[in-house]
């Protein structure tokens with residue numbers, strides 16, 4: 251089956267995008283396509299698959315599938331690329347519009363340079379902090395902030411934040427010594443996170459900058475994670491390591507995102523989105 255695609259990235263977090271305004275794909279094939287298309291040797295190579303699709307509740311919808319075929323609830327870098335594509339492809343006419351995700355609708359605003367989208371701002375909504383809604387096992391409490399988390403003989407401190415998808419955030423002294431590869435997959439699949447979890451290590455540089463690395467649920471180490479960067483700013487604020495309501499620069503492997511957790515409890519993400527290539531994927 252020949253499938254037209256666009257490959258796009260947000261700070262190096264790259265996905266294969268299908269424009270389902272143009273054609274349909276059977277639901278039961280999606281997980282398999284995500285796994286196959288993401289394979290750098292036998293597919294195109296990406297962190298997963300993203301669908302841009304018609305919606306009944308917004309001008310467009312976005313669904314994301316990780317490299318392992320699992321479906322995520324939201325994707326910050328994917329949302330910025332989706333917004334860029336939708337505006338440039340004429341799927342939307344306004345520079346501000348809603349995008350449906352499995353985690354609910356978000357508000358996107360594109361900033362133009364000529365007739366191209368240069369950067370995108372997304373209101374990612376309100377963080378979810380209740381333990382049972384992350385979800386994270388353990389005795390119910392309002393929030394999980396700086397809680398002792400023993401894993402593989404290591405004693406870490408975890409702050410749990412959901413941005414519609416689950417994040418376990420660990421503050422570290424030196425990002426270059428973060429046990430990303432040593433503990434990423436173990437934490438991702440830890441039974442204390444019944445739906446799995448995205449794993450972030452964060453070093454606070456100063457009151458307006460964080461260093462950040464991520465092991466993503468279903469994709470492993472990626473260059474960037476938009477929902478993760480939002481979770482990192484929420485976690486650092488809850489740990490009183492950065493001030494509330496300021497715009498924080500998050501330095502990810504693939505570049506910088508600008509995150510603000512505002513007075514209305516909304517988390518705003520601003521950053522770039524880039525088209526890499528388009529073509530036809532020969533799916534078998």
Ligand SMILES: N[C@H](CCC[C@H](N)C(=O)O)C(=O)O
Pocket residue numbers: 263314316321322323324325326327328415416448466467468469474475476477478
């Ligand atoms: N791996 C994530 C989905 C992708 C999120 C990330 N790529 C982003 O930019 O937010 C999950 O399973 O929740």
